[in-house]
Amino acid sequence: MLNITIIGSGNVAQHLISAFLKTKEINILQVFARNKNNISQQIDSNKIITDYKDLQTADLFIIAVSDNAINIVSSQIPFDNQLVVHTSGGMAIDVLDDKHRKGVFYPLQSFTKNKAVDFKTIPICLETQNDLDYYLLEKIAQILTNKTYNINSLQRKSLHVSAVFVNNFVNHLYQIGNEICQESQVDFEILKPLILETAHKIMAINPKNAQTGPATRNDTQVIEQHLDFLKTENQKNIYKILTQSIQQNG
Amino acid sequence: MLNITIIGSGNVAQHLISAFLKTKEINILQVFARNKNNISQQIDSNKIITDYKDLQTADLFIIAVSDNAINIVSSQIPFDNQLVVHTSGGMAIDVLDDKHRKGVFYPLQSFTKNKAVDFKTIPICLETQNDLDYYLLEKIAQILTNKTYNINSLQRKSLHVSAVFVNNFVNHLYQIGNEICQESQVDFEILKPLILETAHKIMAINPKNAQTGPATRNDTQVIEQHLDFLKTENQKNIYKILTQSIQQNG
Numbered sequence: 272m273l274n275i276t277i278i279g280s281g282n283v284a285q286h287l288i289s290a291f292l293k294t295k296e297i298n299i300l301q302v303f304a305r306n307k308n309n310i311s312q313q314i315d316s317n318k319i320i321t322d323y324k325d326l327q328t329a330d331l332f333i334i335a336v337s338d339n340a341i342n343i344v345s346s347q348i349p350f351d352n353q354l355v356v357h358t359s360g361g362m363a364i365d366v367l368d369d370k371h372r373k374g375v376f377y378p379l380q381s382f383t384k385n386k387a388v389d390f391k392t393i394p395i396c397l398e399t400q401n402d403l404d405y406y407l408l409e410k411i412a413q414i415l416t417n418k419t420y421n422i423n424s425l426q427r428k429s430l431h432v433s434a435v436f437v438n439n440f441v442n443h444l445y446q447i448g449n450e451i452c453q454e455s456q457v458d459f460e461i462l463k464p465l466i467l468e469t470a471h472k473i474m475a476i477n478p479k480n481a482q483t484g485p486a487t488r489n490d491t492q493v494i495e496q497h498l499d500f501l502k503t504e505n506q507k508n509i510y511k512i513l514t515q516s517i518q519q520n521g
Numbered sequence: 522m523l524n525i526t527i528i529g530s531g532n533v534a535q536h537l538i539s540a541f542l543k544t545k546e547i548n549i550l551q552v553f554a555r556n557k558n559n560i561s562q563q564i565d566s567n568k569i570i571t572d573y574k575d576l577q578t579a580d581l582f583i584i585a586v587s588d589n590a591i592n593i594v595s596s597q598i599p600f601d602n603q604l605v606v607h608t609s610g611g612m613a614i615d616v617l618d619d620k621h622r623k624g625v626f627y628p629l630q631s632f633t634k635n636k637a638v639d640f641k642t643i644p645i646c647l648e649t650q651n652d653l654d655y656y657l658l659e660k661i662a663q664i665l666t667n668k669t670y671n672i673n674s675l676q677r678k679s680l681h682v683s684a685v686f687v688n689n690f691v692n693h694l695y696q697i698g699n700e701i702c703q704e705s706q707v708d709f710e711i712l713k714p715l716i717l718e719t720a721h722k723i724m725a726i727n728p729k730n731a732q733t734g735p736a737t738r739n740d741t742q743v744i745e746q747h748l749d750f751l752k753t754e755n756q757k758n759i760y761k762i763l764t765q766s767i768q769q770n771g
Binding site for chain 2: 338339361379380381383386388392393394396418420422425426428429430431432433434435436437438439440441442443444445446447448449451452454455456457458460461462463464465466467468469470471472473474476477478479481482483484485486487492493496497500501505508509510512513516517519520
């Protein structure tokens, strides 16, 4: 039985807690939570602590707090030479306090509050400073998922930036599509099969080869019609810059 | 048994032919193809014609050719008062020659050559000039799919523009994500579960409510780091304009 302590009570912490609670191999030793209420329904209240002094040593400390707080939180852990990891895609491993054996445990998924996720399908990107810690971290990650990756801090940064494009920005394009439909009182439902097909298509085909549409075909007549049709300057600008980008790099 | 004649031998025509061939209720009477080879493996060669003079009357003519050719092709059909539809999202119903009973049969999906599609999941947007023709067109569409919609030309245009955002532009963002990963020698596979989750999430949640990420959080520190990290002006510009758009409209 491995003893894990989680520091944090936000979205990622909550999803990790519920995932670890389902396993037999992991014991959640303690959870440090500034706000007890966030997790009081998930875990025994005697395991929830609010004072760093009450922390016990553990096989692994997982810091799941906002990026800005990782360094200060890691320095508050009142032990030396513990394996301490953060869960952030955007932060390098060295943000952790030097007194620890440092690591990163980055589940690459967009977690939504109160929406259960199947951790088995979530890639977990791992980084440590030495092999022994890597084996332990990998062992723990593999209890949750089949997909573990050894990813250094620079690579993780590129994943984090890339995720903004394929997740945040893609979702915003869905929003714009929805708005264009609403203006003409068209049910956005009609576009949902296309949205799914677009995502599923690139599971097997390189996105560059999957590209279709007026920009790829250099169909200036359709492009002009679309630009005329769009109502806001913002939509027109996004249409133009992405059309140009497809034509120059597609 | 309903007799349908298809004019065209491109991507959409091929997918329609193979879908209709699987049904018992539809007989493909003839296919007009400038290039016989495109469809010679799909259908008996004696049904393929290359001269408009050889066309017979049918219950429905489906014109599946490029937008620019729809008008001239429809004028070449040597009959009056036939039900003639086109399959284009971008063209109004009135592009068809006035001698016909006009209609539109627009399957809203991105068809890839040689990639089979399940028509049952594809929305088909229908438009006619009178109710009787609508009932016939709807009956035919319902043989292929459970999802038929009565969509006028203006609404279809908004679907067509919206589809560029949620399909073509989204796919281009996948491509950029892939390129960012390649630069750091990171396997794009790692992002695929996130891509699927992003698409599946909005099946149940409005995209505006599903939005996450540094732009939504107004996390200027992360946004600056990402802009520093990006290598090309094109990537930086797209990042900036979509971040602003999320912040102003998210």
